[in-house]
Amino acid sequence: MSTESGSLRRRFQDSLADLEVSVSRTEPASFEATLEDVVDDPVVGTPLPFDGVSLPAWVDEEPSPRTLEAATTGVTAASFGIADYGSVVLPSTEDGAEQVSLFPDLHVAVLREADLVPDMPTAIDRLGPALRDGDSAILATGPSATADMGSLVKGAHGPKAVHVVLLEEGGDE
Amino acid sequence: MSKPDDRRAKAARIRHLLETEGDAVEANTAGFNRGRYEAVADLESYEELKGEARGIKEDAIERLPELLEQVTQTVEANGGTVYLADDAADANRYIREIAAEKEADRVVKSKSMTSEELEVNDALEGDGVDVVETDLGEWVLQVADESPSHIVAPAIHRSRAEIARLFNDRFDLEEPLETAEELTMFARERLGEQIREADVGMTGANFITADSGTIMLVTSEGNARKTAVVPDTHVAVAGIEKVVPSVEDLSPFIELIGRSGTGQDITSYISLLTPPVESPTVDIDEPDVAFAEREDDRDFHLVLIDNGRTAMREDDQLRETLYCIRCSACANSCANFQSVGGHAFGGETYSGGIATGWEAGVHGADSVAEFNDLCTGCSRCVNACPVEIDIPWINTVVRDRLNHGVDPDRFEFLYDELVPDEEPSGLDLQKRLFGNYETLAKLGSATAPLANRVAELGPVRSLLERSVGVDSRRPLPAFERETLREWYDERGPRVAASEADREVVLYPDTYTNYVDVDRGKAAVRVLEALDVHVTVPNVGESGRAPLSQGMIATADEQASEVYAALAEHLDAGRDVVVIEPSDLAMFHREYEKLLPERSFERLRDGSYEVLEYVYGCLENGADPAALRAPEKPIAYHSHCQQRTLGLEAYTTAVLEELDADVFESDVECCGMAGSFGYKQEYYELSMDVGDRLRDQFESPTAADRLVLASGTSCEDQLDDLLEREASHPVEAIDPGGGV
Ligand code: SF4
DSSP: HHHHHHHHHHHHHHHHTTTOOOOOOOEEEGGGHHHHHOSSSEEEOOOOOTTTOOOOOOSSOOOOOHHHHHHHEEEESSEETTTTEEEEEEEETTTTTHHHSSSSSSEEEEEEEGGGEESHHHHHHHHHHHTTTOOEEEEEOSSSSEEETOOOEEEEOSEEEEEEEOOOTTTTT | OHHHHHHHHHHHHHHHHHHHTOOOHHHHHHHHHHHHHHHHHHHHTTHHHHHHHHHHHHHHTHHHHHHHHHHHHHHHTOOEEEEEEEEEHHHHHHHHHHHHTTTTTTTEOOOOOOHHHHTTTHHHHHHHHHEESSSSHHHHHHHOOOSSSSSSSSTTOOHHHHHHHHHHHSOSSSSOOOSSHHHHHHHHHHHHHHHHSSSSSEESSEEEEEEEEEEEEEEEHHHHHHHHSSSEEEEEEGGGGGSSSGGGGGGOOOOOOOOTTTOSOOEEEEEEEOOSSSOOOOOTSTTTSSSGOOOOOOHHHHHETTHHHHHHHHHHTGGGGGGGGOOOHHHHOOOOHHOOEEEEEEEOOOOTTTHHHHHHHTHHHHHTTTTGGGGGOOOOOTTTTTOOOOOOHHHHHHHHHHHHHHHHTTOOOGGGGGOOOTTTSSSHHHHHHTTEEEEEHHOOOOTTHHHHHHHSSSSHHHHHHHHHHHHHOOOOOOSSOOHHHHHHHHHHOOOOOGOOSEEEEEEEEHHHHHHHHHHHHHHHHHHHHHHHEEOOOOOOOHHHHHHHHHHHHHOOOOHHHHHHHHHHHTTTTEEEEEEHHHHHHHIIIIIHHHHHHHHHHHOOOOOOOOHHHHHHHHHOOOOOOSSOOOOEEEEOOHHHHHEEEEEEEEHHOOOOOOOOTTTOOSOOOSTTTTTTTBBBBTHHHHHHHHHHHHHHHHTTTTTEEEEEEEHHHHHHHHHHHHSSSSEEEHHOOOOOOOO
């Protein structure tokens, strides 16, 4: 891994730490074990678009309104991450990634280290063509939160906690 | 109602809000404001980003007709519908038609100030549609049947305990709710059900991109995400000014909006939805059909609202309002807003400093007249605004217009001779009095000390209160018999021009010349101690006093006279030194609107705040030993407008150079703000704002310190707030005096 992407990753991890978002790094081969450690049953998810990684069989990959409501954890792919902010960019998909990332108490975002970008302008430049193509996305930064009831509470309408699983790049360290 | 009754009624209303909502509003807004300072301090390119954001908005509003056409085409090509509504009634009619067409029983909404402007809830409810606000703060207000007190955090006027009481009263609960966590989870649960059963979701839009038809929503709770994707019909309502050319333009706004508003680097969710979205609906009637299997036919309507905005765009003075991204920084950084919140400092829909522009544009004069005076022109919002809107100027312009709209026959009063022809003769007497302060000061000085004694007599005070609303609890400034200029003419310079390092003209502002002559004398002695040749020329009022009353024509005339009187000194290479920061701020900010550009720039570049000038002399080798070292540790309150100009640091630096230990206040404003604190209807608000300064200066760290303040108003206010007298910093370093 180049030093540049290494420092990008550290910046991202620092930002996540500020947000109190936990993170684990894993090689594609150990993805299932890593995921198992961080989720709470029942788990729903949407298929991951990354080579060599897929959701384990114990994740409901085809959620419906009923299983979504019952789920405690939702696992979805992030198309990229923004190091300065600790944000993950969540694409809206036909199979319901928006809902899966939003309704359960815990959202696990799966992100390739290679998809980290340094800052907001880079992220938005990258989103431009996709949005012009009709796509939608959420820049999600930490859990859902509100201060409307007198002090800060996590999990207002969305997840109370977020966990990021970082997929290491091939041949890394 | 007579004028005195109006004033008493207004004072009573403000008192009520101070008592009932003031504490919660203060805790929240002051917290947001602190958060903003911290968040922008960490943002390296803050100033550039503001410039960029401003540029994008200027361009977008300039090209608005073209962008509206483009966004309409884009959204329609995406499969959505765009409706351009002339006004609120038009928009509501369209939205009601959608609801009827969908046979909607329930519409869920995420927070949108534009929908408040439309009062669309009432319109839909009139048709029997159940409208549910899903933002937690908005929902609290819906349950309580109240209006927002803040454009971003609508329920900040309510404490947790009050919300708990409200919910426990209103809902049939097994266990009473108490903590913020319990309240939130209760609301989440309940609103979750309502969203699930909704037929239509309505959101606002913070931005809309013309190139992709994307709407950007800035939220933290996640309710806007649910509102937009759970039902199959999404209606987004937005003012036409929300359209920007392209996706790439969003970046600076994403970086600025949360930081400027609540002090968050970024909110939890920035939704970038290009509707109709691909996400499936959440259909409770088909709970077992997998999302991936659904074939939804989504319906999206973008309702773009004009409602006065096209006219604002064509109005050179109000146009800037359309750049506003509704971040709330101008509310949070406002000392008056921190005390009373949006229920006093707001119109029909919008609140805070920029509300004057919005309300004037969308609702008209009546809505603005109520609260426009609450902007004192302190200018603390100016640097906080992410799109660099001159919010105080918009307030001044609107005040000027309101003045002209006043029924011209209302007062033919003895003060007519004080009023220049350009100002309407029906102008509120109180505004006339304060706007023509120089005339009054001349008169007072000529008849001092008799005038002072007469002015303080009980019957005179109550007459002043009744006729012009000068609060009798406020001590009046005492005019000096010998003005600064008279003193100086008699005395002459002590450093000859031929031997001086530099030459200065000391601007004799009205207050220094007629009331606080001592600080003027101190300034002369301090400058001379640094080998500066000083003259005190015959130059009149800067125009600050009339401007603050919205008397732009008078201010404009005075600006020209001041410039004419100072031009020859500028030509001769003399520096203009100013004691009163509010007058210096005229030269550096407002004169840009009143003078030709070259004149403005020359005066701005050639004029200095007095301690800034002293600092410059010391930096250039003048001997600090020639000045007096303050004997005591110092509690220093800079002036609001001085801080906006970024000049407060010079005073601290000079005092520290002279080995003084300086404690500096960090409140946004002392609360006096020129004439504001003298006005009967605002006296209590002014003192409430002042309390924050008092608390700092009576804290153990500051309680025994020498109190210094740069502004006239601040000095007066501090004199009233504290047991100790306040002085100007130049008096503390005056080798010929001492405080
Ligand atoms: S005027 Fe500026 S500071 Fe005030 S809400 Fe609008 S963008 Fe924010």
